[in-house]
Amino acid sequence: MRKIIIDCDPGIDDALAIMLAVNSPELKIAAITTVSGNVPSDMGAVNAKKVLKQLNRLDIPVYIGEDAPLREEYIDARDTHGMDGLGESFLPEVSSGCEKQSAVDFLTEILEKEKISIIALGPMTNLAKVFSKKPHLIRNVEELVSMGGNFRSHGNCSPVAEYNYWCDPDAAAIVYDLFEKEGNIIHMIGLDVTREIVLTPNRLEYMCRLDKENGEFIRKITGFYMDFHWEQEGIIGCVINDPLAVAYFIDRSMCSGFDSFTAVATDGICRGQTVVDSMDFWKKEPNSRILTETDPEKFFRFFMERVLKKEDGSKWNDEELKLLHEL
Numbered sequence: 001m002r003k004i005i006i007d008c009d010p011g012i013d014d015a016l017a018i019m020l021a022v023n024s025p026e027l028k029i030a031a032i033t034t035v036s037g038n039v040p041s042d043m044g045a046v047n048a049k050k051v052l053k054q055l056n057r058l059d060i061p062v063y064i065g066e067d068a069p070l071r072e073e074y075i076d077a078r079d080t081h082g083m084d085g086l087g088e089s090f091l092p093e094v095s096s097g098c099e100k101q102s103a104v105d106f107l108t109e110i111l112e113k114e115k116i117s118i119i120a121l122g123p124m125t126n127l128a129k130v131f132s133k134k135p136h137l138i139r140n141v142e143e144l145v146s147m148g149g150n151f152r153s154h155g156n157c158s159p160v161a162e163y164n165y166w167c168d169p170d171a172a173a174i175v176y177d178l179f180e181k182e183g184n185i186i187h188m189i190g191l192d193v194t195r196e197i198v199l200t201p202n203r204l205e206y207m208c209r210l211d212k213e214n215g216e217f218i219r220k221i222t223g224f225y226m227d228f229h230w231e232q233e234g235i236i237g238c239v240i241n242d243p244l245a246v247a248y249f250i251d252r253s254m255c256s257g258f259d260s261f262t263a264v265a266t267d268g269i270c271r272g273q274t275v276v277d278s279m280d281f282w283k284k285e286p287n288s289r290i291l292t293e294t295d296p297e298k299f300f301r302f303f304m305e306r307v308l309k310k311e312d313g314s315k316w317n318d319e320e321l322k323l324l325h326e327l
């Protein structure tokens with residue numbers, strides 16, 4: 001079992017990532033920390049609780065993180081994720097509250113005590129605050145997997161930038177820079193790979209057939225996201241970015257790529273762009289592993305096997321999942 005913290009901004013695809021992580025026996029989730037991104041950090045924490053309630057895992061503590069990017073004006077993504085951040089599902093709020101300690105203090109405290117991995121699914125504001133004050137704590141980050149950035153693929157917020165890094169480009173730039181200085185690397189699950197992970201209406205329907213309860217929960221939170229993808233990108237279905245970072249953390253064969261030095265642009269028309277030195281012009285030590293290839297069918301099998309439950313509690317077999325190959 002590997003101990004992790006999920007730093008996120010739930011967010012529809014963050015919710016799916018939490019579902020996957022909670023249902024993965026390889027992971028021990030020490031905490032969920034939230035950051036302002038798709039929705040403000042306090043709303044993200046309420047949403048994390050709603051998802052944990054669905055999973056009967058309200059024992060996992062939730063810490064509220066930074067409420068605005070380091071320097072830029074905060075721009076949320078409620079056009080994509082709905083006014084409540086969970087596809088306007090307006091699920092009932094959970095009465096048990098969040099932890100009193102701030103996410104930044106919690107992250108600092110735990111990294112001072114032990115080595116732990118972080119799966120970052122939102123802007124890097126919390127992480128930048130922790131590491132710019134205490135850079136040596138980067139040595140206690142067992143692994144950092146970050147959903148964000150893009151290499152060959154175009155952006156989703158500007159021609160060149162992906163939302164998490166675009167939202168707080170200074171934070172992303174600081175974290176990449178400090179990881180280089182401290183000799184650690186960031187596993188970058190960017191749009192090159194996540195764009196391939198499309199939850200189609202057929203896949204969703206299949207999930208509902210296999211497990212009505214969890215399938216319908218996913219349907220409830222993804223409908224709005226599907227409409228957004230059709231209107232904005234002409235896609236039938238929705239790109240679910242964040243759960244791929246969890247799947248990759250558990251199973252390295254989920255994505256492949258290369259090691260490189262990467263910097264993040266902070267200003268102007270390139271704000272939030274990941275500048276990946278794949279040709280080694282700068283002769284710098286790699287601070288990132290850039291994932292460029294993935295296998296969507298493998299991912300969906302992995303996701304469904306874990307998140308969907310069989311009534312008798314047994315595991316899904318090939319026969320039961322065979323339709324997946326055709327969807």
Ligand code: BDR
Binds near residue numbers: 156242
């Ligand atoms: C990322 O931005 C958010 O909208 C998603 O939750 C994901 O983390 C994709 O660009």
Ligand code: CA
Binds near residue numbers: 009011037
């Ligand atoms: Ca996210």
